[in-house]
Amino acid sequence: MEEADKVLAVMADNGLVRGKDGLEIYVMCEIPSNIILAADFAERFDGFSIGSNDLTQLILGVDRDSTRLSHLFDEQNPAVKRAVADLIATAHDKGCKVGICGQAPSDYPEFAAFLIESGIDSISLNPDSVVGTIERVARAEEALEAR
Numbered sequence: 001m002e003e004a005d006k007v008l009a010v011m012a013d014n015g016l017v018r019g020k021d022g023l024e025i026y027v028m029c030e031i032p033s034n035i036i037l038a039a040d041f042a043e044r045f046d047g048f049s050i051g052s053n054d055l056t057q058l059i060l061g062v063d064r065d066s067t068r069l070s071h072l073f074d075e076q077n078p079a080v081k082r083a084v085a086d087l088i089a090t091a092h093d094k095g096c097k098v099g100i101c102g103q104a105p106s107d108y109p110e111f112a113a114f115l116i117e118s119g120i121d122s123i124s125l126n127p128d129s130v131v132g133t134i135e136r137v138a139r140a141e142e143a144l145e146a147r
Contacts, residue, residue, distance in 0.1 A: 001037070001040055001041075001044070004027065004041065004044050004045070005044070008025070008044060011025070018045075018046065024046035024047065025045050025046055026045055026046060026047040026048060026049050026097075026099075027041055027044070027045040027047075027048055027049070028048075028049050028051055029041075029048040029049060029050045029051065029055065029087060029098075030050075030051035030054035030055050030058070031054070031055070031058050032055075032059055032083065034048070034087075035055075035083045035086060035087045035090075038086075038087050038090040038091060038094075039090055039093075039094060042090065042091055042094035042095070042096045043094070045096065046096060046097065047091065047096045047097035047098060047099070047121075048087060048091050048096060048097075048098045049098075049099050049100070049101050050084060050087065050098065050099070050100040050101070050102060051101060051102050052075050052080070052084070052100055052101075052102025052103060052104040052105075053075075053102045053103050053104075054102075055080065055083065055084075055102070056073060056074070056075045056077070056080050056102075056104075057073065059077070059079050059080050059083055060072065060073065060074070060077060060079065060080070075102070075103065075104035075107070075108065075111060076104070076108060076110070076111055076114075081114060084100075084114075084115070084118065085114075085118045088118045088119050088120055089118075089119070092119060097121040097122070098119075098120055098122075099120065099121055099122035099123065099124065100115060100120060100122070100123055100124065101124040103126075105123050105124075105125060105129075105133060106126040106128075106129040106133065107129070109132060109133055109136035110136075112133045112136050112137055112140070113136055113137070113139070113140035116137055116140035116141055116144065117140060117144065123137070
């Protein structure tokens with residue numbers, strides 16, 4: 001929290017004040033402590049942006065760039081998915097938005113569907129995966145509405 005407060009203070013010293021002229025400030029959520037302390041971060045920020053690559057690496061303790069370990073890197077691992085779902089739920093309980101800018105929804109359409117089911121607010125995608133993922137997201141949203 002100290003680092004978050006320092007960043008916000010530096011921003012404010014440079015004229016970037018949360019809420020002033022509608023400015024929203026989001027925090028990158030790439031380390032497990034961001035999720036564990038999500039309720040505290042939500043008091044300081046307007047939302048979260050999940051970096052699924054780094055988050056997965058740190059939750060699983062696997063270097064995705066290691067040729068020896070990269071086969072263990074799995075953004076769909078239950079621990080990663082639980083962390084993401086927990087973050088979304090906590091953030092929403094505190095009135096914050098959550099987006100994702102990692103690789104997972106571009107690589108795995110089923111991960112994009114999981115995000116929709118979990119209530120994610122926005123998903124960033126690689127250009128080559130937009131059409132297929134939008135179709136999968138639409139089906140997931142339709143399934144949610146049918147419940």
